[in-house]
Amino acid sequence: MKYLNEVWSSRELLFNLVSRDVRGKYKRTVFGQLWSLANPLALMLIYSLVFGVFFPSNPRAGDPSGLNVFALWLLCGLLPWTFFSAVVSSGAGSLVDNANLIQKVSFSRIVLPFSTVGAAAYNWMFEIAVLLIAITIAGGFVLPWIPLVIVAMALLALFAAGVALLFSIANVYFRDTQYLLTIVLQFWLYLTPIIYPIERVANKSAEIGGLGGTPVRIVDIYNFNPMVHFVALFRELIYDNRFPDPLEWLICLIWAAAALSFGMLVFRKNERNLAEAL
Template sequence: MSLIADVRSSRELLVNLTRREVKGKYKRTALGQLWSLANPLAQMLVFTLVFSVIIRIEPGKGDPSGLDVFALWLMCALLPWAFFTSVVTGGMASLVGNENLIKKVYFPRSALVVSSALATSYTWAIEMVVLVIAILLFGGSPLVYLPLVVLAMVTLAAFALGVAMLAAIANAYFRDMQHLITILFQVWFYLTPILYPLSEVARRAEAAGPVVGDVTILDLYKLNPMEGFSEVFRNLLYDNRLPEWGTALECVAWAVAALVAGSWVFTRHQRRLAEVL
């Protein structure tokens, strides 16, 4: 895979670009990296107030953890979603944002997208550590599943990187892409079981019956790759149990497909980036 070859040949550049991304994001701020926790915490407070207090969505207790804390249940899916969208939007803007650098000197252009993803992964890792500590404080037992959580994080990072590479090339050729992605993510967010449990979708699908033949609304809903990732993280962190193997394998399949497609499209078009930017 050309992406792997590019990463190997530009490891020093990749490290420097990642450091630049991490240090530059909160440069000259009093709290520094702590600001990375501000946005997810603010979202958690707002969504918890609206969907737990006002609308009163009840996802049920963690099985078998027994946890019954809506905020923790929410964050187990919200943090992976926020990571995914940050990687895609950051990677999409990385080529356009480094237009002058691309036009002046040759280097593997994929390093820009990968470094953006690595910088976001660094922030996500901090957020996930805080989440694990919070779950422990409320009586959960996620430590035994941490190796699988890390594996799930790597799988989601691969999926996000593949989508980011596709979006980066598309944005280089069509600048409207950044606006379309914003709208797409707004719709995609509410089509993913983040604010409500998957069981609610299943209940409504059963009440509605088949849509076409034996295909139900739930079958169509599960075509969303982020649905599987959300369930995997919730099973491991909140429920403290293994996810269904079918769901886990679907996540791996999505990650491989996205990374292969993203790498192929990016490699095919990266030589012309200096011309189209």
């Protein structure tokens, strides 16, 4: 509790660090903030070409929205993913990158990984806003779901923050972490139903049945990936325009709470040692 108080009292510093990141990032570029939209847009183009045209992954139409646009369906899963992966990879480096600051000034160290969450969330809000506008233009009725979209975004941000805390500490002791992380994130992307619909996995899993004579099916293992549930949340809210299963909400809430509390626990335990370990 005392620790939470300390973190809370550093919120102004957190805000300043986020604004440092946000304002410093696109300085001296012609397009400025627009660059933050370039990356998801480029991914959307290439995935739409490959998985919408060459190997069509044929997701079902939005129900009840009736939307049937691959690019929009893709973005509903891709934008949460790019946010998550940006938070985790920049969060992992946040302590090592600020080693000098940590060794010279005493402040609540946890604001460093948290500030990367804030900076990524700032970009993410623009991306989601653009997506919501695009969905509306395409005929989806997403307006009433916006408050719930914000709740889902907050849950994912907390989950990502927890994971980033763990990796930031790991990276102090093992600098391999950041390189290993790019590989892990690559696997993770393809093991999450972002560019293909989850029905594909469910069908294949039903076809194969229990693994090695046990009642455990592929989809049961697959569902251990928390991002499966987060992506489902966003797709149902934004693309289908319906209320997701309360169980999905609960799973996401549990993952977010577990990741954040475990992350903070580990961080707190190692915080005092950081200045020496770096």
